[in-house]
Every structure is written in structure tokens, then in C-alpha cells.
Amino acid sequence: MSGQPRKRRLEVEDAGDVTVVNFVDKKILEEQSIQTIGDQLFELVDGEGRKKLVLNFSNVEYLSSAALGKIIALNNRVKKAGGKLALCKIKPDIKDVFVITKLDKIIKIVDDEQTAIQSVS
Amino acid sequence: MSEKAPHPEPVGKDVVKLPSSPGHARELQDRIEALLVQTIATDRDRFCVRLALEEALVNAIKHGNQMDPGKSVTVRFQVFKDHAEFHITDEGPGFDPDDLPDPTDIENLERPCGRGVMLIRHYMHEVEYFAPGNAVLMRRFFQKAP
Numbered sequence: 001m002s003g004q005p006r007k008r009r010l011e012v013e014d015a016g017d018v019t020v021v022n023f024v025d026k027k028i029l030e031e032q033s034i035q036t037i038g039d040q041l042f043e044l045v046d047g048e049g050r051k052k053l054v055l056n057f058s059n060v061e062y063l064s065s066a067a068l069g070k071i072i073a074l075n076n077r078v079k080k081a082g083g084k085l086a087l088c089k090i091k092p093d094i095k096d097v098f099v100i101t102k103l104d105k106i107i108k109i110v111d112d113e114q115t116a117i118q119s120v121s
Numbered sequence: 122m123s124e125k126a127p128h129p130e131p132v133g134k135d136v137v138k139l140p141s142s143p144g145h146a147r148e149l150q151d152r153i154e155a156l157l158v159q160t161i162a163t164d165r166d167r168f169c170v171r172l173a174l175e176e177a178l179v180n181a182i183k184h185g186n187q188m189d190p191g192k193s194v195t196v197r198f199q200v201f202k203d204h205a206e207f208h209i210t211d212e213g214p215g216f217d218p219d220d221l222p223d224p225t226d227i228e229n230l231e232r233p234c235g236r237g238v239m240l241i242r243h244y245m246h247e248v249e250y251f252a253p254g255n256a257v258l259m260r261r262f263f264q265k266a267p
Contacts, residue, residue: 069233093168102225
């Protein structure tokens with residue numbers, strides 16, 4: 001057994017062969033929690049071999065550029081593994097962040113979870 | 122008799138010296154949030170201020186001061202009924218904000234960093250950097266687009 005895991009920042013569910021991830025935190029701002037979220041997301045791909053991922057943002061109210069960096073890095077890893085990533089249920093203010101930074105051009109963003117699951121299946 | 126020009130009083134102002142650790146930035150954010158509810162700021166305004174302030178503080182602590190515990194970040198803020206302004210200075214060497222790669226260029230889109238200054242400029246109505254680039258003044262006027 002490896003060491004005790006750090007506080008779980010993600011809730012992970014399976015929908016067939018698609019992994020749906022919900023964020024525990026409302027504010028993804030702090031350096032330490034962003035680092036942990038990144039590690040836990042990367043583990044899903046690198047450690048557990050999951051290739052079809054949906055990130056559900058319904059709980060998230062704030063998100064900084066450092067958090068965007070982790071999502072971009074995740075997208076790069078998923079692509080490299082031959083998988084797909086989609087984001088859903090993003091509040092308008094947060095979605096605006098993805099649009100301003102043009103990340104909506106490289107990362108699939110849809111409104112509802114079912115559409116997101118279908119888009120990576 | 123000439124009329125006196127109106128001189129609005131801020132609902133809160135202070136000069137705060139923060140150690141170079143993100144935990145202290147959080148306390149300041151909570152203070153600002155408590156002041157913003159006493160203004161005409163909308164939910165959107167509060168979101169914009171919080172995000173821009175977060176990016177500016179992270180830039181100052183992480184990139185400016187390199188998380189050096191011997192260095193601090195000075196934040197001078199004034200929150201008025203209709204706008205808020207923040208002057209943030211770190212002890213780093215500074216940078217040229219006009220010489221950053223455009224994070225929205227196609228070749229930079231997959232880079233995981235370099236978006237903080239862009240977001241600050243988007244979410245604040247006025248942003249000014251001072252030479253040598255280790256100080257920034259930013260303002261947001263409430264109930265004004267975007």
C-alpha cells in the first residue's frame with residue numbers, strides 16, 4: 001500500500017466506460033488545492049488508465065488561471081493517451097474564462113453531463 | 122460661495138503587507154469580499170474583482186517574490202460604493218507586461234501557464250503597471266460592462 005491519500009478533491013463516478021469527475025471545492029484558487037486536484041486528475045489517466053473523461057463543473061464558482069493550467073495539462077495527457085475529455089455544467093462566469101482565453105477552441109465544452117458523456121464515448 | 126466638490130468616502134481602505142504565502146492572500150480576499158457587499162457591486166463585479174485580485178496576488182507572491190519568505194507583497198486598497206482599486210507591489214525584479222507571449226495564439230493555447238495578466242486586463246477596467254514592472258494598479262467600476 002502506498003501512503004495515506006491526501007484529502008479527496010474529486011468525486012469520481014463511472015458511466016459505462018466514461019469517467020465522470022465532480023469537483024468537491026467551490027473555489028479552485030489555492031495553490032495547494034490546485035496542485036492536489038492536478039495530481040488526482042493526472043492519476044486517473046496515468047495511473048488508472050482512464051481515457052474517456054468528463055469534468056462536471058456544477059459545483060465550481062471560482063477558478064484561477066493556475067487551475068486552467070491543470071485542465072490544459074490534463075487535456076494534453078488525455079490526447080496523448082488517445083482518449084477524449086469534455087467539460088460540462090460550467091457556470092456562465094467560469095465559462096467566460098474559457099472563452100476569453102480561447103481554451104474553448106481546444107477543449108470540448110458542452111452544457112449537460114449526458115451530452116458530455118456521449119461526446120467522449 | 123463655490124460648492125465643495127463631492128469627495129466620496131471609501132467603505133474601506135487599508136495598506137496591508139502580506140508575507141509571500143498564499144494563505145495570507147486568502148484572508149485579504151475575504152476582507153475585500155466583506156467590503157464589496159456594502160457597495161453596489163453585482164455578483165459579476167464580485168467575481169471579476171476576486172479573480173483579478175487572485176491573479177495579481179499569485180503573480181506577486183509566486184513570480185515576483187518567488188515565494189521567498191523574506192519578501193512581502195504590499196497591497197494598498199480602497200473600496201468605494203461604485204468602484205474598487207488595488208495597488209499591489211512585490212519585491213521582485215519586475216517584468217515587462219507588454220512583452221508576454223499571447224496565450225490565445227494558436228501555438229500557445231496548449232501551454233499551461235501565462236494567462237494571469239490577460240485575465241487581469243479583462244476583468245478590471247483600468248490596469249497600469251509601473252516600472253520596473255513589480256507594481257500594478259487596477260480598478261473596476263461596478264455595474265459597468267463587461
